[in-house]
Ligand code: HEM
């Protein structure tokens with residue numbers, strides 16, 4: 434009889450009914466590390482059963498590029514997962530919604546509104562720079578005793594997203610800002626413990642503490658966002674949209690000018706879920722990346738000094754950094770890239786699914802197969818990175834000191850499911866880091882050991898809490914540019 438697959442099947446772990454391959458998977462190791470180890474034994478492409486779901490794990494960048502780019506359309510689906518269904522009202526968002534014409538239209542709408550406030554125009558930069566000033570003042574006033582920078586960083590990043598999504602800017606300690614940060618924390622702690630790989634299908638069966646907390650956090654989120662949505666509906670005018678909520682409400686009405694409109698199709702639920710998601714994605718990823726980079730700078734004071742030297746030469750200490758300086762600050766860019774390489778916030782990408790029969794590396798992959806792209810192993814692949822565990826920003830410069838982007842570096846994914854927030858994220862990372870390092874220096878509190886770099890996997894891979902001492906650089910004692918200049 435005809436073999437079901439054209440080529441040899443993908444090597445894989447054994448399986449049992451119901452549990453799938455779980456008995457062969459170590460539950461004490463985070464998925465990205467477990468998959469990297471299994472890859473050494475089974476090869477860079479292997480299969481396993483996550484519960485009942487046949488799942489292919491991709492550990493090499495060659496195969497990842499096939500899945501994301503070459504055959505990106507074949508693999509642009511998303512699986513149905515218990516917790517993310519709750520989070521998104523059954524996939525009325527961008528990130529966890531399965532591929533469909535409505536999703537495509539919806540994604541384009543969000544993408545267009547991001548470019549609208551974004552790249553090039555000064556508005557986005559103004560929003561970020563305001564938050565940067567606030568953060569600098571807060572960090573410098575925290576004194577010279579060791580403190581955890583995480584709350585201040587998260588607050589600053591939250592403020593940027595609040596402005597972009599619904600035009601709110603909050604002062605330190607504002608009750609609504611606290612509420613937003615609290616519900617987000619509740620979701621982060623419960624949504625996907627152990628990464629987005631939905632390894633625990635029994636969560637649905639045994640309603641538990643975690644699920645209760647998730648539901649409660651979602652309720653608070655929805656209440657707050659519904660209020661914002663109603664306010665925006667009431668004040669919506671003809672002119673340019675002020676924020677993402679405005680842009681979505683307008684898009685909902687035009688049904689996308691010139692395009693085959695899926696009967697608009699964008700419901701209030703979609704608008705709400707998108708705002709919530711831009712929010713969650715905008716805060717978690719950016720603040721975590723900033724905290725990783727700071728942690729590495731504490732390990733490598735020579736890197737911090739070199740960034741500061743570059744800033745002193747190219748920008749000086751008399752004015753704030755702006756986007757137009759980015760071209761002149763290649764080393765800072767390398768530091769940002771190296772941070773995202775060595776500690777990708779999303780060490781395993783959100784699961785993809787095959788929407789039709791397709792192939793990876795010449796192996797047949799059937800429709801419905803889940804595909805996990807293990808960015809961790811790609812970013813630590815010793816075939817492509819010299820001493821992958823070493824923090825070395827210079828690897829992003831060539832012999833002439835020009836920036837290079839290796840093809841095995843994909844922190845934002847690629848293809849139809851690439852991060853929609855990439856340019857916003859890059860702008861934020863650049864403005865936050867350049868401004869912080871222009872105005873202050875970070876060091877370890879006396880006698881402290883450098884931050885633990887192992888990380889803890891929740892919904893994203895986060896550093897464990899650590900403390901810093903902050904000292905202003907000459908002229909920046911207050912956190913802002915000297916008014917005498
Ligand atoms: C998706 C990384 C910031 C919104 C993703 C994916 C990655 C990623 C790896 C998944 C790609 C895939 O599944 O193949 C990052 C990193 C960030 C960042 C490293 C910052 C350092 C942001 C920001 C926003 C955002 C600021 C929005 C405000 C999204 C959305 C998706 C996504 C909506 C889902 C796209 C889709 O499924 O079609 N991001 N992201 N991200 N990101 Fe980001």
Ligand code: PLO
Nearest residue numbers: 528617620621710713714717718779892
């Ligand atoms: C973070 C907690 C929020 O309350 C909800 C949320 C929405 C979008 C998610 C984000 C969380 C985590 C990081 C994710 C993002 C979509 C894309 C991003 C998964 C769960 C990444 C890194 O892929």
